[in-house]
Amino acid sequence: MERAWLGEFLRRRREALSPQDVGLPARPPGRTPGLRREEVAALASVSTTYYERLEQGRGPNPSAAVLATLSTALRLTPDEEAHLHRLAGHTTPARPNRTTQLDPTLEHLLTAIEETTPAFVTDDLGNVLAQNWLNITLLGRYQGNLIWRWFTDPTWRHRLDPPDRQEQTGFAYVADLRAVLAEHGPDGPAGELLQRLNDASAEFRTMWDHHAVASLHCPTKVVHDPASALSNWTARSSPARSPANAC
Missing domain, CATH: 1.10.260.40 (lambda repressor-like DNA-binding domains)
Known part of the structure; x- marks a missing residue:
């Protein structure tokens, strides 16, 4: 408890x-x-x-x-x-156990949809386990933690969300992390991530203090792509689409 x-x-x-x-x-x-x-x-x-x-x-x-x-x-x-x-120390329906191993079925699915849909797989802490080709084309290859990147990399944030939606996304990450931390406890990777975020970001500390908790739901985002990263994609898959589902 x-x-x-x-x-x-x-x-x-x-x-x-x-x-x-x-x-x-x-x-x-x-x-x-x-x-x-x-x-x-x-x-x-x-x-x-x-x-x-x-x-x-x-x-x-x-x-x-x-x-x-x-x-x-x-x-x-x-x-x-x-x-x-x-x-309070009571059991609840548990989330799947955190793992660093990608399910082969998910890996196959990422490849199967990569011509039309950018996608990635994370564990419950937001660590990226895999990306398909189109997601890498849009956002670059990334194998770190999405919550950490959101609160420490302004360029990343601005590509994924306009300024008026960034606070909402930040709160969504923080609320989900609190739910995961309560399930796994303050020790281990979850607690270490919390400590790093507290040390690195005043914005994170302010949002954490609100004590919100909710599972993460990923809305549709419009990716800003001034460097025309989609030029290779449009040659392979037509017509091009700008919205991408990403957290």
Whole structure:
């Protein structure tokens, strides 16, 4: 049970809700935003003292039933509810185990679609395991970590997202990393990546402090290609298309 993380997560989610979000009367202007601890406790049918101890990182191990009521009270998404269970030491549907070996079926698929679709495969930490020819043509050969590159390489960011969408993408990476870290624990590669990002990027530290958690979903991106990297592709595959699915 990660008591400190559990308490911080509960507090952040409580502060993100307004009374109106849970059907309570609005407060006068100027009052502290978010729900009060006693309001969350009442919504979850637990005592205020019990809930306060959980937020302070010194409470007992909550049962799965209590976690379910807290999830409802705090209006958690499915990803957030799973994260809450992991922090409390309960089992949740696990992601596939992280591996550095590429599944042969995926490798064959990358090759099969490379004439029309840029694609790559990563592990759950964002380490690139393989790329097909078209993805390399668009973005260059890369075998590092996508989250690290996003927060440390401005040129990479600007190729994948216009400035007004970069914050959204950054938060998506951070929220996914928090979910993965809760599953695998603070030791090992996940914790090492977190430490490196904290040391290297003030932007990452600010986003991490929001305590958001969600699985990564990859939207359509329009790749900026001023060097005409697609010139060889259009000779092999016509017509050319500019959007690419990438995280």
